[in-house]
Amino acid sequence: xxxxxxxxxxxxTISEVAAEAGxxxxxxxxxxxxxxxxxxxxxxxxxxxADKLGYRANALARSMSTGVSHTIGVIVADIGNPFFAGxxxxxxxxxxxxxxxxxxxxxxxxxxEEIAATNVLIDKRVDGMIIASAAVGGRDVGHIKExxxxxxxxxxxxxxxxxxxxxxxxxxxxDAAREAVERLIAAGHxxxxxxxxxxxxxxxxxxxxxxxxxSRNLWTDGERLRGYLDAxxxxxxxxxxxxxxxxxxxxxxxxxxxxRMVALPDRITALFCTETDAVTGALRALRAAGLAYxxxxxxxxxxxxxxxxxxxxxxxxxxxxxxxxxxxxxxxLLDGIRGGEPVRETxxxxxxxxxxxxxxxxxxxxx
Amino acid sequence: xxxxxxxxxxxxTISEVAAEAGxxxxxxxxxxxxxxxxxxxxxxxxxxxADKLGYRANALARSMSTGVSHTIGVIVADIGNPFFAGxxxxxxxxxxxxxxxxxxxxxxxxxxEEIAATNVLIDKRVDGMIIASAAVGGRDVGHIKExxxxxxxxxxxxxxxxxxxxxxxxxxxxDAAREAVERLIAAGHxxxxxxxxxxxxxxxxxxxxxxxxxSRNLWTDGERLRGYLDAxxxxxxxxxxxxxxxxxxxxxxxxxxxxRMVALPDRITALFCTETDAVTGALRALRAAGLAYxxxxxxxxxxxxxxxxxxxxxxxxxxxxxxxxxxxxxxxLLDGIRGGEPVRETxxxxxxxxxxxxxxxxxxxxx
DNA sequence: CTGTTAGCGCGTTCAA
DNA sequence: TTGAACGCGCTAACAG
Numbered sequence: 059x060x061x062x063x064x065x066x067x068x069x070x071t072i073s074e075v076a077a078e079a080g081x082x083x084x085x086x087x088x089x090x091x092x093x094x095x096x097x098x099x100x101x102x103x104x105x106x107x108a109d110k111l112g113y114r115a116n117a118l119a120r121s122m123s124t125g126v127s128h129t130i131g132v133i134v135a136d137i138g139n140p141f142f143a144g145x146x147x148x149x150x151x152x153x154x155x156x157x158x159x160x161x162x163x164x165x166x167x168x169x170x171e172e173i174a175a176t177n178v179l180i181d182k183r184v185d186g187m188i189i190a191s192a193a194v195g196g197r198d199v200g201h202i203k204e205x206x207x208x209x210x211x212x213x214x215x216x217x218x219x220x221x222x223x224x225x226x227x228x229x230x231x232x233d234a235a236r237e238a239v240e241r242l243i244a245a246g247h248x249x250x251x252x253x254x255x256x257x258x259x260x261x262x263x264x265x266x267x268x269x270x271x272x273s274r275n276l277w278t279d280g281e282r283l284r285g286y287l288d289a290x291x292x293x294x295x296x297x298x299x300x301x302x303x304x305x306x307x308x309x310x311x312x313x314x315x316x317x318r319m320v321a322l323p324d325r326i327t328a329l330f331c332t333e334t335d336a337v338t339g340a341l342r343a344l345r346a347a348g349l350a351y352x353x354x355x356x357x358x359x360x361x362x363x364x365x366x367x368x369x370x371x372x373x374x375x376x377x378x379x380x381x382x383x384x385x386x387x388x389x390x391l392l393d394g395i396r397g398g399e400p401v402r403e404t405x406x407x408x409x410x411x412x413x414x415x416x417x418x419x420x421x422x423x424x425x
Numbered sequence: 426x427x428x429x430x431x432x433x434x435x436x437x438t439i440s441e442v443a444a445e446a447g448x449x450x451x452x453x454x455x456x457x458x459x460x461x462x463x464x465x466x467x468x469x470x471x472x473x474x475a476d477k478l479g480y481r482a483n484a485l486a487r488s489m490s491t492g493v494s495h496t497i498g499v500i501v502a503d504i505g506n507p508f509f510a511g512x513x514x515x516x517x518x519x520x521x522x523x524x525x526x527x528x529x530x531x532x533x534x535x536x537x538e539e540i541a542a543t544n545v546l547i548d549k550r551v552d553g554m555i556i557a558s559a560a561v562g563g564r565d566v567g568h569i570k571e572x573x574x575x576x577x578x579x580x581x582x583x584x585x586x587x588x589x590x591x592x593x594x595x596x597x598x599x600d601a602a603r604e605a606v607e608r609l610i611a612a613g614h615x616x617x618x619x620x621x622x623x624x625x626x627x628x629x630x631x632x633x634x635x636x637x638x639x640s641r642n643l644w645t646d647g648e649r650l651r652g653y654l655d656a657x658x659x660x661x662x663x664x665x666x667x668x669x670x671x672x673x674x675x676x677x678x679x680x681x682x683x684x685r686m687v688a689l690p691d692r693i694t695a696l697f698c699t700e701t702d703a704v705t706g707a708l709r710a711l712r713a714a715g716l717a718y719x720x721x722x723x724x725x726x727x728x729x730x731x732x733x734x735x736x737x738x739x740x741x742x743x744x745x746x747x748x749x750x751x752x753x754x755x756x757x758l759l760d761g762i763r764g765g766e767p768v769r770e771t772x773x774x775x776x777x778x779x780x781x782x783x784x785x786x787x788x789x790x791x792x
Numbered sequence: 793c794t795g796t797t798a799g800c801g802c803g804t805t806c807a808a
Numbered sequence: 809t810t811g812a813a814c815g816c817g818c819t820a821a822c823a824g
Contacts, residue, residue, distance in 0.1 A: 116801055147504050150530070159528060204479075365732035449794065452794060460820090462793060464793060490820075
């Protein structure tokens with residue numbers, strides 16, 4: 059008596075279809091798998107039998123013998139974050155169009171979680187993976203290299219890892235940030251707050267210290283900080299550590315920090331926010347301080363949304379090609395899986411500064 | 426000479442580990458699979474060998490023989506939508522905590538896509554699925570029944586399907602909507618716009634016609650409409666078809682429709698929006714018409730967010746327990762998979778009306 | 793406690 | 809063109 063191990067109820071196998079149709083397994087397999095040659099006559103009988111039994115191929119078994127799962131894995135920090143949700147949607151769309159399914163894993167910005175996630179994907183024998191990695195280089199890219207060693211193509215999305223020679227689909231964060239801050243400077247601002255910077259135990263004493271912390275943290279954040287500094291340098295505006303928020307990235311902390319910057323003797327007159335949560339946090343602080351934008355404080359932030367457009371006044375924001383970021387990453391990955399030449403280049407998509415009405419000259423123009 | 430079929434480079438199998446350790450396959454399998462009894466001595470040798478070879482279990486092969494994939498499938502309308510992104514995050518969190526991975530598929534509200542998605546999941550032999558279904562009952566639930574027939578547990582999330590006796594995790598949309606509209610009525614409003622209603626070719630002539638269209642469409646939307654009508658009925662306010670938007674659910678269309686309602690001889694003084702896009706669309710229309718909220722038009726909408734709280738004035742919104750919706754659904758599903766009694770009940774989570782400042786009495790109080 | 797053996801369902805040679 | 813037989817990597821009986 060055969061056990062039922064591995065065979066749930068109501069799941070006919072190809073053998074059963076073959077029996078029903080009165081043909082050999084192989085013939086059934088050929089018709090159902092759409093390969094080889096089968097006489098129209100038998101073909102019809104097999105199809106009829108399959109239909110009658112409600113046959114559905116077991117993708118697992120198929121993957122076992124072909125070694126291909128038609129599945130790609132995606133690792134992002136937080137699937138609940140609208141930015142990543144948009145990217146993932148782009149990935150799903152493009153991969154589905156290419157006949158692939160998607161497994162999504164969230165890491166919450168934790169490298170150990172990220173490593174565990176790559177292992178899960180390796181175990182599940184995905185054909186490739188797309189990672190928005192929290193790794194910054196050095197020794198924390200071991201898991202990515204391992205995937206590569208095991209023959210699993212990897213493409214990076216949103217976050218590049220400079221030390222890794224890999225396909226990556228990103229925007230030019232540094233340039234986008236610089237453009238935004240330049241816009242602020244052009245309006246006459248010189249005291250420009252930066253929210254948020256890298257996690258640090260204590261405020262940086264020097265610019266060098268800040269940059270070092272940044273280089274040990276998220277690639278995107280570091281780039282955006284550099285863009286901010288670039289713009290300051292170009293305008294010969296001295297860097298003031300008091301004007302950057304460091305530490306844990308929480309909306310409430312933004313509110314506190316902006317309140318601090320706004321209470322400074324030589325207070326900020328403009329604010330550059332590197333993320334949506336930073337924008338909302340900043341807005342809270344401004345209101346609490348009885349300050350209005352753009353009259354008292356000008357504001358530009360990352361990640362445009364429908365909300366930013368309906369604020370009153372509407373917000374000037376940086377728009378990222380969220381969907382395209384994901385779609386492009388999936389396309390590059392699929393090309394790689396299909397054996398295209400592994401070019402290993404960085405694909406830089408264009409972001410856009412959407413100018414609306416949150417930027418105005420500072421209250422009292424500097425002397 | 427064995428072919429390399431199905432065996433990519435650098436992927437040692439359990440047999441190789443066994444050979445390396447000088448033990449039988451089964452012993453290696455037992456240690457690596459953490460089952461049965463193995464002497465500490467051999468165990469150590471196996472582990473060492475596995476580590477040396479960089480062994481990683483092939484989850485596919487394991488699933489084949491156990492019939493369990495430790496993977497659940499999720500089908501939602503749009504993973505890029507912040508609401509669903511939050512739900513999916515809840516699902517991922519809870520299922521990961523239970524040792525399961527997640528495959529996510531988007532359907533874009535298309536029933537055929539949804540059917541295709543269930544087939545993909547069946548083929549991949551997921552252990553269960555969570556669906557936010559566009560099905561409303563009748564004949565379009567065939568795919569769900571089929572999954573059930575094949576022994577795949579299904580739990581519904583966000584959207585119940587009344588005709589189906591299934592576990593479902595939802596909020597009480599009808600009650601939430603009624604509460605919101607009652608709040609508007611309590612403030613003195615009688616001309617309350619409803620955005621958005623069901624897709625219809627032309628505006629409904631009667632209330633009956635509208636309800637019929639609603640019952641042929643998304644469950645959540647229908648419930649929210651009923652809640653709106655409930656509140657109107659309780660207050661003996663006559664239903665006016667001119668005050669509901671029907672047709673395609675696009676942000677731009679909301680803007681047009683709200684503009685229309687606001688230009689009516691007996692114009693609306695309040696607005697109830699069933700979705701975030703409806704809120705932003707409405708806000709656009711109000712601004713274009715030179716109307717301010719809550720002074721000229723009061724406003725309540727579904728799906729609270731950080732943005733709604735920082736608007737000026739801040740918006741009164743209905744908050745859904747997004748993450749919990751997903752987490753609970755995953756828990757119920759996992760219980761089912763683990764063979765808990767299939768209770769098949771509807772789990773109703775609590776939503777909350779977050780009162781802020783977008784509701785005020787109508788401009789000129791009704792006589 | 794250990795090793796041998798038989799499947800899981802499918803793709804794929806190879807002989808007929 | 810067709811069907812029998814083998815292998816993918818693993819788990820689980822069974823025998824020792």
